Amino acid sequence: MEVDLSKFFGAFFEEAEEHLASFESLLLGLDLNAPDSEDLNAIFRAAHSIKGGAGTFGFNDLAALTHILENLLDRVRKGSMAITPEMVDIFLRTGDVLANMVAVHRDGATPDLAGIATVQSALEALEHAAGEIPPDAPEAHVYVATLAPSPTDWRLNLRLDPAADTAALLASLANLGAITELARQHEGELLLLQLAIQSLDSGEDLRESLAFVLPSDRFELQSHHPEPTPPAAGSVATPPSSTASEGTDFGFFEDSPAQATEAFGFFEPLPAQTDAGASAGDTDYGFFEPLPSIAPDAPAGREGVDYGYLDAQAVKQAEAARQAEQAEAQAAAAKAAEASKLAEAAQHNRRAGDKGEAATIRVDVTKVDQLLNFVGELVITQSMLAQSASGLDPLLHTRLLAGIDQLQRNTRELQESVMSIRMIPMSTVFSRFPRVVRDLAAKLGKKVELRLVGEQTELDKGFVEKLVDPLTHLVRNSLDHGIESTETRVARGKPETGMLTLAAFQQGGNVVIEVRDDGAGLNRERILAKARENGLPLADGMTDQDVWMLIFEAGFSTAAEVTDVSGRGVGMDVVRKNIQSMGGSVEIESMSGFGSTMRIRLPLTLAILDGMLVGSGGETYILPLNAIRQSLQPVAEQCRTVNGRGRVVQVRNDYLPLIALHEVVGCTPKSSQPTEGIVMLIESGNQQMALWVDELLGQQQVVVKNLEANYRRVQGMSGATILGDGRVALIVDVSALARKA
Amino acid sequence: MEHNSNSREHLVFTLGEEEYAIDILKVQEIRGFEPPTRIANAPPFILGVINLRGAIVPITDLRVKFAIGEPSYGEFTVVIILNLAGRVVGAVVDGVSDVIALTDNIVQATPDFGAAVDTAYIVGLAPMDEHMLILVDIEKLMTGREMELVADAAASAA
Structure with missing residues (x-):
């Protein structure tokens, strides 16, 4: 299941980014004194779409935050809450945080936990200010709990060059919290230093701060438990203060920062822990710990509380092997995040640029359309050439004519492949x-x-x-x-x-x-x-x-x-x-x-259409070939009228309504009677009818162009196309005819 | 031609005896007339659509729209292709005469004709040698409801 869905993550991320971008630009363009209700609706819809997609793909952190946002926007949109510049600021910041969350899920970027918490409480404050307690946002409190954590004990292992200025380093570390030196020993070229830090910051923040002073392979941060808690199912019941302060509850954001912290040891293991696989299960370094703590059997409704990990819940403990794999992958992702953080310490929120570039490229649709237009013109030029060359003596111009034939084939192939760019199943x-x-x-x-x-x-x-x-x-x-x-x-x-x-x-x-x-x-x-x-x-x-x-x-x-x-x-x-x-x-x-x-x-706005060219009153129209069942020249006995006006044609045992194309388009036909023209039997949906035209002009594949681009919808016509001679012909909308019949 | 801050170039075209000026930045190109494909049930001043390098472009005849002059179509008939808010529209006129720079201070307000003349699209009048130029907000005119060129206008007309 996981694997199946993950191939759509890319699409979701892209959509989410698009929605966020429009969310932002709409917010920025909003006139606060007289907000356009259409814009407010659009802003709301952007949030709503992100929520929907996030819910579908199990990104519950995104869904939860958007949900609160959406509640507020809904009130704004309905006019029960006036929008203020402060609110716009908060909404914009929420947008940034959401973008960060998307980046976290996509590239394993560093979650901006502080930002999430601020935005969340700001949104909640807004909601409370509106005099309503959010009925369905219990997850919010998880964040709030992190705002006032008690100091945590951390163990910091440093590997330093002997030449390093240890005193200065310790002084700068003292900014993070109370520091006690536990051990100092030399190992080969390196100085090993073990420190105890008491800090209010989360492990994530600490590591971030450390990354500014030290290369990431030179330090190692662990939370210090007097006794490692054995992993236990149902530990959701653990008081939030103890878990939240370490960020375990946030596991979702980066496939568990706590896990990242600890799994970190796996990659740069202390000498004692080279055999990480064996020790993984029961030491502090174990990357198993966070997973079971998620309570595989938690009731479905709980995910709001313990924040996410829907999928992990579904995973049975029996699948321990798979979890190990997963944990490994997550650890790798965490490692990648570390690496990229180091590289872009200053702008750690940027996503890694090399991700998400698969064998496909995303091209602006207008470019494809432009290509299509050029090819369309090429087709027209080619048919003009063919037309002018048709009068030449084939014996004298063999090579020219062969070249024109070749051109025709090439053009057709080119057209088909350009078309196929746009068509997907x-x-x-x-x-x-x-x-x-x-x-x-x-x-x-x-x-x-x-x-x-x-x-x-x-x-x-x-x-x-x-x-x-x-x-x-x-x-x-x-x-x-x-x-x-x-x-x-x-x-x-x-x-x-x-x-x-x-x-x-x-x-x-x-x-x-x-x-x-x-x-x-x-x-x-x-x-x-x-x-x-x-x-x-x-x-x-x-x-x-x-x-x-x-x-x-x-x-x-x-x-x-x-x-x-x-x-x-x-x-x-x-x-x-x-x-x-x-x-x-x-x-x-x-x-x-x-x-x-x-x-x-x-x-089929931008599809190819197999069309039948028909003439009516000297004008050319195109009927979609797949709607045509038969064409015939009726005899007088087949044509009847009803009430003197409505016409029917008898085909075998059926009386079909007869529509005159010239009446639909309003021109003067060459044929005064259906018997002088041609009657096409066409089918639309489950309805059959007959269409009276003057003549059949031929059959051709045409590029459907919409009329709305520069004009507007024309009743009875589904689009237009350009014929071989460069003229425009309109495509008859058969289903509109059917409604008329 | 003098360029100061409030001088803008305008394209001057004629409809019958009258001379009109429109913002040249709205003009994409000027081309000769070619018979468009008629659109069913369109108002008479919408002549139809043409193929402009692969784009389907509607062609209007301002002479028909304003009932000025006798519309005739020959090799000298001119179509101004306008680019208005991303939409391309053609307008048939009697002739294109000049490009001139107009400063705002010589433009005079349009006198009130009462109900006789709809001046909503006319920005003002400007003297030019012996002639009088009628400054038109072509975008407002073409995207306006009564031109029936845009979808919502059509919907409200239906």
């Missing part, structure tokens, strides 16, 4: 969800089976990135609100395991992604009641379809209480916003007691 999105569903189902105590359909459907890269958030929201929503609890399901005579299906497929010119559940379905009455409560405009006798769409309104949530599973009603309006920003749409189908289907429909 849906499985990259879907494969995150088994874990999400499993964890959520466990959290909610429901039994859910996830089915993935159509993972090979290719999707534009730009969409894939933007799809993750909305899809996660929809899945969480289905699990939380859709699928009923096991008891309810049994009582209703359903199989006790709920079925959640994620399906992707191409339909006409769209990619359709569905989240289907066999849960309770949407509750019309409850949605209406809630909408009324929120003052949304309601019409009498709204269709179910219209009622369902209400849940996409901003600030709408039917969940009676706010859970960290499916938010507080931001989810759905974000979903719709994100999808609309991609030029897509969301639909809901729901049947009470049988489940609901959330359907995301995305246009």
Whole structure:
């Protein structure tokens, strides 16, 4: 499980950084006297998205801090709390701390514990100032406990050059706390010095301070216990003061600083401890200690208290071997952190630059688009050349014509490979969800089976990135609100395991992604009641379809209480916003007691389309080839009218509605009767219809360009493309025709 | 041409008998007219879209929009390609005549025409030799609701 999910960590980190960046820039751009509610919403959503992602991937420290932040932002956004410059400062600092946390998880950077504590208490102070005690932030107190720790005894082993100025060193160390010299001996070239330090600082801080005066391989810091506590399961119950002061409870931030402190000895072991593997289990240096202390059998609800380590909880003690491996890896990470800290002692919060560069590169999408445009132009130039060369005598110009043929092949290959840069299979999105569903189902105590359909459907890269958030929201929503609890399901005579299906497929010119559940379905009455409560405009006798769409309104949530599973009603309006920003749409189908289907429909904005060029009134339009079933020239007997106006065409035993393309686009057709033109049988969704055009002009792969970039959405058209002669042709939106039919 | 702090260069174009000036920084290029692809159900002053080096660019005709002059399209018809807030839009005019620097102090406020003329997009009037230049905030005009070039404007019109 761990391994599966970790490949998405990179994506999460990148997203989190993006969200943090927009969070920061929005905050900075905020006009405090008259904050734009849209901006406040966006700030809130950034925090919300980070929280959601962090929760999904088990970064509970991130999730917890963002949760508090989000609570505050929610109040600001709803207007129940006015935003002040001080708050912006605190929020910005929180952003920095969150960025640090991300760096900690990604690169093993040094956690800024002091910063976390300050920000946390500042946020809490704000919350209290607002007269409300955070109902769901118990984890906060863990930090507060660290603010007033009692002095801890530390043992510091130094290995110094004999020439070193020991007195000056000791004097500078005295700044850290009370120092007692325990032993001094010479070993070969080196002077070994053992000191006892009583300090209020955490081990992490101490080591940091030490790193300024000494190279990291020359000192060694251990906490001093009169008697090493034997590792015991259930030690969560240990009073926080004793654990927190050493930073063990913070284990999560750097896979346990305490562990790092101690594991440190493993790499630069004292002579007595060369056999670290054997001594690991029972000495102070043991890197086993922190892991078992996390209480593998702690109840699920405890993670907020003992701060994280969800995954470690799931690990059974039987997997000790694996833990050893893990511990080793963590120790290595800690070591790496030490090394990098040394290198950049001054800017220790920077992440190590060489991390996260795999075999892929992240390129600005506009660059790819630009490349695509150039290739598109090349294709046009090439077809112009081919056209002009077609009149030449093949005998006299053999080489020229062969060259043009070659150019055509090369251009096509180039175009295809540039296209393929942008297309990636849906499985990259879907494969995150088994874990999400499993964890959520466990959290909610429901039994859910996830089915993935159509993972090979290719999707534009730009969409894939933007799809993750909305899809996660929809899945969480289905699990939380859709699928009923096991008891309810049994009582209703359903199989006790709920079925959640994620399906992707191409339909006409769209990619359709569905989240289907066999849960309770949407509750019309409850949605209406809630909408009324929120003052949304309601019409009498709204269709179910219209009622369902209400849940996409901003600030709408039917969940009676706010859970960290499916938010507080931001989810759905974000979903719709994100999808609309991609030029897509969301639909809901729901049947009470049988489940609901959330359907995301995305246009193939930057996809290649196999198109059929059709002429109508002298203009050229493109129909997506995959929507076309058949084209025929009808005879008069096949064409009928209904009520004198509506036209139908009889094809075999079906009467299909006949739509005239020239009426849709408003031009004068060359053919006055369908019998003089061509009728295309097209299919959209489960609907069939006939489209009357003047003529068929040919078949061509076209680059779909959206009209919104410089213009706006055109009704009935899904986009535009550039033809071989450089002219623009519009692509007919078949599903819009279907709605018209 | 004198450059002081409040002098800015403007592109002067003609619509019928009238001369208009727009901020030259908004102008991306000037090109000859080529027949655009008509867009269904678009208002008459939106002639359609053209392919501008791979980008789909809408073309408006300001003569139609303001009902000035007789719109004719020939080899001398000029399209000003504007870059407004990241969006590229073409505008057909009768001709482009000059680039001049205008200082703010010679620009006079637009007189009030009451309801007869919508002056919301007109920054002011400036004398230029024998002529009068009409300074237009082209960005405000083109992204304005009534040009129906931008999505939310279209939505409110629908």
